[in-house]
Amino acid sequence: MLDKIMKTQLFAWVDKRTGAEAIIKSQLTEYPAPKNLNYMWNFGSLALLVLVLQIITGIFLVMYYKPSAEATLGGFTVAFDSVERIMRDVNFGWLIRYMHAVGASMFFVVVYLHIGRGMYYGSFKAPRELLWIVGVVILLIMQGAAFFGYLLPWGQMSFWGATVITNLFGAIPVVGELVSELLRGGFAVGDPTLNRFFSLHYLFPLLLVAIVGGHVHALHVVHSNNPEGIDLHKPEEMIPFHPYYTIKDAFGVAVFLLFYCYIVFFNPQMGGYFIEVDNYVPANNLQTPAHIAPVWYLTPWYTILRSFESKLLGVAAMGASLGILFLLPFLCKSAVRSARYRPMYQIMVIMFFVDVIILGYCGHTATTPVLKVVGQLATAYYFLFFVALPFLPKFEKTRPVPEGI
């Protein structure tokens, strides 16, 4: 069908002025992709879909949302009220709000699976180091956007979560207090904070669009890795991206939408994980909720933060846990990419995934002495994983890697 369009006169007119045919050929119809990619390779396109969904639902929400912490009659605020108005009075407002809130969590589900694929199959190794690094930048911007967005409903969890995180920066020596004040626009989280977080929440996803463009460009230069982790040279090992992976991605989108729509229509709160119970209570700056925790997708880093007695050490460790991701391509010195052929790395990386889940669990649950120790052990393994990587090739007996696929 695409070739029928490309034969029309209209297309020839557009192509003469844009070079569209060359682009379509080089990026789609003649773009070589390994023929053995499994479904773990679907998550990149799914992440792009969710980004687009978030932007569209976000734009429509902004038509009614008001970023003001000013009080209204009845002890509420303009911002909180505007969200309730969207839920009750705006036509289909409830749907757009649920799509956006559920979409935020699904964005992280998809991206974490995408990252997991990269770690397991060695997609971060040469020549894809910069691709991985741009990806880590995307993760950080996503976390920022989610954090800013979470303040906007101005519920109890919004307010107190923002208070905790902006106070964190105060731990940084010398500039810490200044940074906190700069973020908050005042001495405590308040109306100035809300307004600037709204501006930044609008900005970050649009920055993401540009950076994702860079991410895909970097990918298209070095081409995709594959589950075997080997470099593919023979033409019969490759298939054109269009139509094979466009249709496979479309199928992945359909399955994703099935899950997504089930959640949006039948269980948007997901037991308080996607939309937290405490956030249905309007923010009260004189009363902290019994149990503050960030949203589930930020909990692993919360545990790392809380594992240290010293506030500064906790902040440093949290920063280091994100920073060390940038170093992964340079820490891993193995000649073999895919965990399929690296028995020690395979165990270690699976343990790493389990470790992050444990970190997440500890971050979300109220601290007990046992959980605190579990969190500390999990934090230790998190860093141990990266520190051990350069030494692995000395001990690991890699399995023989196939010649082709």
Add this chain to the structure above:
Amino acid sequence: MTDQADQSRRNFLYVAAGGLGAVAAGATAIPFIGSMMPAADTLAAAKTEFDVSTVEAGQMVTIQWQGKPVFVVHRTAEQLKQLDGHDESLKDMNSEAIAEVQQPWMDTPEKRKFRAIKPEYLIVVASCTHLGCIPLFKPSAGRKEWGDSVPDDWPGGWHCPCHGSYYDISARVINGSPAPHNLHVMPYKYSSDTIVVIG
């Protein structure tokens, strides 16, 4: 390579999948575009109450209804007489052109001239039917008060400052004006002798 049977099945699948995709995309667009329609609380603010006895004889007030300006004029008997004698100069003397300039209670020629349930109180939307400016109230006939800004056979009424449309004192548009229609009459009723409910 692919025989004709294969190709027609392929085409069928393309058309079926593409058609379903288009239906799905359309269905997805509905809630988003729908959310841009006025929300429930906006629609609830659709009625305004006003006590006409607060308007003195010969006086005009401008009130709000659904965010729009509305003229309430308490016309004197003399001003009502200014409605006769210039029928040929009116674009739509019986307010028949469009639905917005008439109401079901305009069932006699006299009602169509006075354009009000109670002739002394004219209630019309104060938005010039050309491009929406609020016309200036110039009730007295002739040029004595208004000078050259009105024609020399001025019957009294409104003059729009933006592009020069003229209306008589029943807000009926006069020939030569850029405005196409009389000022709109909205649904209203008297809930008591002096309280009018607009909307």
